Amino acid sequence: MHEITPDNPILRPEARKGRLPGRLNKWHYASGALALLVAIPLLVVFSGWLQPDTEIWSHLAETLLNQLFINTIKLVIGVGLGVTLLGVTLAWLTTRCDFPGRGLFDWMLMLPLAIPAYVMAFVAIGLLDFSGPVQTALRSWLGVGHYWFPEIRSTGGVIAVMVLVLYPYVYMLARTAFLTQGRSTLEAAQTLGYGPLEVFRRVALPMARPAIVAGTSLALMETLADFGTVATFNYDTFTTAIYKAWFGFFSLQTASQLASLLLLFVFISLMTERATRRRAQYHDTMRSGKPTRFILHGWRGWSITAALSLLFAIAFLIPFIQLCLWAMESISEEFDSRYFGLLYHTLLLGLLAALLTSACALVLGFARRYQRDRLTAFTVNIANLGYALPGSVLAVGIMIALTQSDHFFHRLTGLLGYNTTGQILGGSVFALLIAYVIRFMAVAHGPVETGLSRIRYSLPEAARTLGARPREILTRIYLPLIRPGLLTAMLLVLVDTMKEMPATLLMRPFGWDTLAVRIYEMTSEGEWERAALPAITLVLVGLLPVILLVRKTLQDR
Amino acid sequence: MDLLLEINDLHCGYDDQPVVNGLTLHVTQGNLVSLLGPSGCGKTTVLRAIAGFQTVRAGEIRLNGKVVSSPHIRIPPEQRNLGMVFQDYALFPHLTVTENIAFGLRHHSATARQKTVDRLLELIGMEGYGQRYPTELSGGQQQRIAVARALAPEPTLLLLDEPFSNLDVELRERLAIDVRDMLHAQNATAIFVTHDQHEAFVMGERIGVMNEGHLLQWETPFNLYHEPADRFVADFIGKGSFLRGEMSTSDTVTTELGRITGNRAYPWPEGTPVDILLRPDDVMIVDESPIRATVTDRAFKGADTLYTLKLSNGMEMLSLMPSRYDYLIGSEIGIEIDIDHFILFPVEPIA
């Protein structure tokens, strides 16, 4: 189509890709500042290497590490394949095909996002383990030992639960990508004699690759950093070693060292992925019209409907109903006036974090858009690393960084002859928001970047030749065009923030308890039934923005 | 005539790769000019430098006498009062046709804005399309909206970057004429970048031919065709072939087909090897001519037919004859050379 020549207008940024920048500009400084914000707590984590504890290391290497690596790799491969297959297939079905109930499934399939993974894990084990109702019923019909049932507390069980809660990341991003693919490209493929499956495989899929990769890497980062779910399954992964080193051996240093290895692995993976798509352009240059759907008639349509209903039941309805049953048991003892405080704090923190994080992600997205050099690629990847660390490790890293800045401030005022003490940043709402931004930057970055990548460079340029100033280009061109991506980013961050535990627990100001804090209080002592009310409130609060988002994107079409 | 745009010794480039190399160009008010060249020649970079999107390494660009681009000055695009039509049209997909056209009319009242939009929609023959979205329009309609949008704020200079390249051939020529007439109707000044000579001929009162970052010739279409300044221009513009020979006198060349005398003199010594540019209309088929050739191909063009001929020595040339003559492929014919514009290029560069 377009050869890449120096005056090719598709290749718009002046400094071309893959080089070091000649001169630093405002985008370098902006992305650099955000990278630094994330890098400081990461450096705190890496500083664990200053005091290596060889004894713990040799013990872990002797007894556990081998198995942990194998388990982690199994988990990553299983969850990676699972979320990609499931998320992409569902997105393709709901955006490009038509079958009974498609309009409902379109948004219902996003709902599992609102279910915290640890809740799903507990419900799955509660229902399907030996002592659960399913197997108990089987035993009473068939007798002990006369039936076969898969072991839920197994590698397959963990993978299944993780896939069910994490596939919405891929689904949502792939869905937006498919929705914005132009008609002409897809129809061109159809006229060349390709059927629905081949159009999907040979055209739509490659074009949606950045979005799919963004979704899958979010899911995998969360898998690598997860502790709650694997702990509920007692399935040992690399994070198990991290927590064992910290909580068991009281060695935050060793935990940090292990965590930094995890981080290094994620960083290298991210850079590699970027490198492989450096050359290709994913702008859909000739965007035209909404493609027609492939209509699945008769039994084919209904079998899709049945399959999706089953999936929705497993991924959302059953855990939701189980939560409702528990909530009804405990509502009299759990519900009080403080509940509104929890709700208020949850929403306020979630919304502030969603706004702030999305704004930062937008800055990073613009930096990458206008500066396609190695320095920017590097800083942007750094800025996205917060999601790959186990939550508690990152929370402690941020907390240490913030308290150190407090110490520094006191020393500074001391030198100036004033005497200050106490907390300034540490323990403030601001500190907590910084922590959320650091943790969830990657979550917002994915949708924002894929959204930006679909805006052709000529659009803002056209606006400029029509006299629009940079600020107007932001408000009149970029924001309206990127709105679906931005909304997806805010929604994901909002829901993730509301579910977030480790940083909220460690850094919340006194009295700023949230629903997640309440869930933690109950679940950490195994009182799942009493956690149901806050958990269900969390799910319901998470549903509102999901529905809002879906309605918005439907209007945009 | 006022000098609207002056480009003096312009240099642009990426990293260590020069793209535009010492280009000088002047455009007067009310002119429609074209920049023509193969892809990668730097013509779009020149356009982007005029618009303010491209940094300038050396030289300067002046609009109405004021420097807008130089290595030290870069007036941002939004302050240059230029219009630009992009290769992909760059219509805003989230805005209606009316909103697109009105985008640049920020300081107008609502009624003035609507009036301008209506006038432009009428000018481009698309009344009634105001509430449509760009994706609901055909390529040609999108293209016209893009021109209307660029014209709406009454820019001092309109830049068009290969605006027809995404359209089919039929539509392309018709739209080129439409757009030219629209621009004339607005008394607009415009620079039009293309790699297609037909478009350039339709749109440009003057055409600059570019190659590898240099401006090779700056001329009217007629002169460009008939008096190309160098071999590249001769080859790039129009069809033709070269006939090898040696200077015998300053206006005569000895060739295998005999001595050919032209209407102008060259200062090169006798015996200098040269190539004579033969346009298809310089070669006539005359049955009784002693110079024999075979018809190897023919292309019917309505009024004329373009023949590809092969001489006994293997040389190929083109001949354009009125279509009332009809020669079949494979028939043997005679040719005569009758040159109006005697264009010679030395085979070796002359110091």
Place this chain on the structure above:
Amino acid sequence: MKKTIIALLTLAIALPVYAEETITVYSARKEHLIKPLFDAYTEKTGVKIQYITDKAAPLLARLKAEGANTPADMLMTVDAGNLWQAAKEGVLSPVQSDTLKKNVPEHLRDPDNRWFGLSVRARTIVYSTERVQPSELSSYEDLAAPKWKGRLCLRTSKKVYNQSLVAMMIARHGEEKTSQILEGWVNNLATAPFSNDTKTMQAIAAGQCDVGIVNTYYFGRLQKKDPEIKLALFWPNQDEAGVHINISGAGITQHAKHRNAAIQLLEWLSSEEAQQQFAALNMEYPVNPKVTPDDLVASWGKFKADDLNVALAGKLQTQAIKLMDRAGYR
């Protein structure tokens, strides 16, 4: 957009209000187990108490990082191991208080008076009343015997309760014998270790296995919900060291800004007035010997408890984890 964000940020910075005359507690004990007591104390004395709850390790990391700037006056955790570690890291300061010495038995507090137990939890054997006779049971060590092959259920070794139990076994028997016991346990497992005590008991009730080791209050919760449940507690090692016990407890921080007020709170928590409720809230046993446990808890019977100082659990925790890892006890 930009202005709104700046406004919101300013608001966020301005929000935290630092209350001056308030005791601040970092607590790894859950809110619903401490808040009723704090409320009662505030009502009684007028002293306000603010707190945050989290796991012990992050709280400890926070205390260390904050150093002299910490707002915390008191650190409250579950499990002696965590208190021992906090003392070792130097964030707790010794308290000389006759009241505390009188209320808290010696083996339930730090020998150097940096922390004090506030409630006792017993980790004991639970069995199926359908398939096990109490006479078959004797001790934790006995669960390693071949007769329990395929009949034992355990919680994960990653839980500190099991780590403390094994640490105390090391203190009694030494590493070699403890290793053998652990290997015996792992051999006898009916299924992979569970993530919590409740699951362990449900598996026994459902017939997946016959015996297990749990904290008594988890049994109490299950019993409250289902009084007919076919499970019972057994007090092991009554002819030897006694039942393994652990504590929840608290200490005063090194940089407490309200040290005296915090000590008074700690003394009150160990008093007869508070102990009944403190233990009953979680169906635990009071540390204060003058206070009797809650009725349900009392109904499980009296038992002889191990009287080694619980600080040993912290000291030997690392060793215990290593032994469990080597034995393949997940």
